[in-house]
Amino acid sequence: MSERAHPIRYQAGVPVYRYSADPAVPPLSVMRFTAEMRPAHGVPHIHDFPVLMYIDAGAADNDPPAESGDVYVVAPGAVIDATSLRLESAVGVLFDPAALGDDARTPWPVWRSHPLLFPFLHGISSGLLRLRVPPERQPLWEYTIAAIEAELAARRPGYRQAAAAHLTLLLVDVARLAVDVVGDLRRSNETVLAEAFEVIEERFGEPISLRDIARSVGLTPAYLTTLVRRRTGRTVQDWLIERRMAEARRLLTDSDLSIAEIARRAGIADPGYFTRLFRREHGMTPRGWRERLDPARSFG
Template identity: 50%
Template sequence: MRARRLTPTGDQPATYSWQPSPGELAVAVVQLGHAPGINGAHEAHSHDFPGIAYFSEPGGIVRTGRQVRHVEAGDLLVVAPGDVMGQAASDDLVGAQGWGVFFTADALGRDTPGAHLAWRTHPLLFPFVHGGATGALRLKVPAAQRHEWTARIEALRDELEHRRDGYREAVSAHLVLLLVAVSRLAADVVGDLRENAEPLLAEVFDVIERRYPEPLSLREVAAAVSISPGHLTSTVRRRTGRTVQDWITERRMVQARRLLAATDLPVGDIGRQVGFPDAGYFARTFGKRHGMSPTSWRRFNHLNSA
């Protein structure tokens, strides 16, 4: 997993963006705790992709938003795009043992909405749509289920590390089961989240989800949700760490990667389908985001997926 740091504006924390490499499964597992091989220090930041942090053993603290929380056994943090994780020291998690699991919309298939607040209607992703309003959602895994959680995450990590035959299907299955478990735990806490959390942002991301294949500007999104472009810009940046235009481009790139990987459509046709009438501008935008042209990305994807 290689996340790209986006330069913050003003007093905003940094945002990290994950653009999957060609052929890469957009799923990562990292160990959490305090040990010689684990450096838990990090700056205050947010991600534009979702993740969870699960702790099987207590110890130390985590900083989410402006809150400092003592880690207890069974703690599960559901980290939505835009949730700010506070600056951490390397010894914050002394005694704790746990795992972080991160992924992008690409990992759940071609039909998964790419705009993150459009996830509120998705049965596995609705816990990840709170968008920084309250910090990471904290849930508790019951004691009787903790061994199963640890085993599931370790199995997911094992598949990602060893890449045996069929590992892609195995990773997908483990991730789906993990998200099912998250959704079941979250159901009682955020039962009305699909409709009521961050209603303005949900409306904004609905507009992006519906209209990203066509020309779409900040002013047009603002007009669609009946607020000023300035207010929309400040609200989205405050809640997610990114601009409206960033999210429009990200949604287009998600679909472009899907079409490059799954079809033989010409690159120019793919660009037009995802909102870039000018093939050259599409190629430049894709290259800036991914470090290579759409044609090269497709070629490497096919080689790495074989």
Template identity: 50%
Template sequence: MVRTRRTPLNDDQPATYAWQHVPGELAVAVMRLGHDTGINGAHEAHSHDFPGIAYFGAAGGVVRTGRQVRHVEAGDLFVIAPGDVMGSAHSDDLVGAHGWGVFFTADALGPDTPGAHLAWRTHPLLFPFVRGGATGALRLRVPQDQRDEWTARIEALHDELQQRREGYREAVSAHLVLLLVGVSRLAADVVGDLRENAEPLLAEVFDVIERRYPEPLSLREVAAAVSISPGHLTSTVRRRTGRTVQEWITERRMVQARRLLAVTELPVSDIGRQVGFPDAGYFARTFGKLHGMSPTSWRRANG
């Protein structure tokens, strides 16, 4: 299961669930989707700050995304972007359905991935997930002759995570990449339209963050770089991704900090400076607040 922390918003917005990174654990989770009597009808509407997919090999039940109730058909593939609102669930929503959910962060794709903020210009496999908001998850259809292959691929990913045999980390990463290649191919036409028409502002915002996160960077500076007001930028990015600009800046810095802690012996203060925190104490407090432990403890757990 995904370990998350809940971030309540105001009364007009659903809560956002953030991935709780656990030292030494891969940021990938696979779960079966079907009839769940444990859901009592009061399960709240919510969004995630991480991407995922929901794949159904057989018809049955409904999926609530945004303001829509969608009847599940065989081959349905829902691409759940950070910020996509999932509706309040009911215990009989997925009666008769047989599916899988796969959730992950960009960390799981390896050290060369440009951060969990989904900088899709440099990692095209993640582009289908750069949307989000009240419109709900993108719905694609897996062709009938490919459905058994999709099921087998997700089951193999699930088995690797459960059994943790030697080399399972590499196997998980490989299975996940193949899944995302499949998503990217199915979404090709939709993605082209989004790239050309729907999200040029997000593209610019994340490009600025990717280039400038190692240095001091504020909301006002990002807004100036994309030539809109800070207030408009805040509302737009929050609406489309479920996070603020400052939260995305911090997350990008934390992705790099985790990598440097795990694979280098640099002092914590040096790592903080490299990811945009000239004050070592502030870096340690921010890291601890988001991860539940100090940078030193994180390094020790991953040693």
């Protein structure tokens, strides 16, 4: 999984994986698991990105046993222990929400604005929501996953958009299969958490602090920190940085603005600090990121 995701930190000793931010890595990928991969992926871990795990053959050892056609909706931020699953019978679809386009470009908590991502909020303690794909739909799942693989392998012009279109079909099916779960979640009280991330979304380009965000939603900084950490596994500051880095990546990719101007628009006044922070988060400088996209664009 190293080219697609890598551990960025540990939470209570459990590794937390982030989807690769390398511009050379497509924002979605497919992994066909084998028996040899089980020791590496059958230990507790946390994804910082959404995953669909489709069982396309065989079964699992858990009770009740999984069957061909089962799909697991893997919740970001939850501790996943896949020791009970026969990974050799599974295929994983991993993706950065940015694969769905501008509506999902913002950090993960703003998923509430994208209905196709809402099932990943299921909140089941194991982190795995198990759904049954009806037999008549299973050929579509197998074909669509294979089509994503083919697009990613060939990398012909427009392959990212084509792969994202196939992913959207899978997510639409998941949303329909999970309609009862989604309905329960929509009725649950997550208003304050949603409001906090709306403040981040509206004001990340300003010199905003945790205290400012907490004041905007009528909570103390300590209580908001506890609430966000409990629900997402990360702090408010972590998410503020992530939103700023998402904006920085967008501007580095889609504009010819200078690094200093990109830092300012991302809410960071000091270009030097911005460069250090970007390097810490992505393993390369902003200029290095831009050059990975296009070696000729080494200015800024």
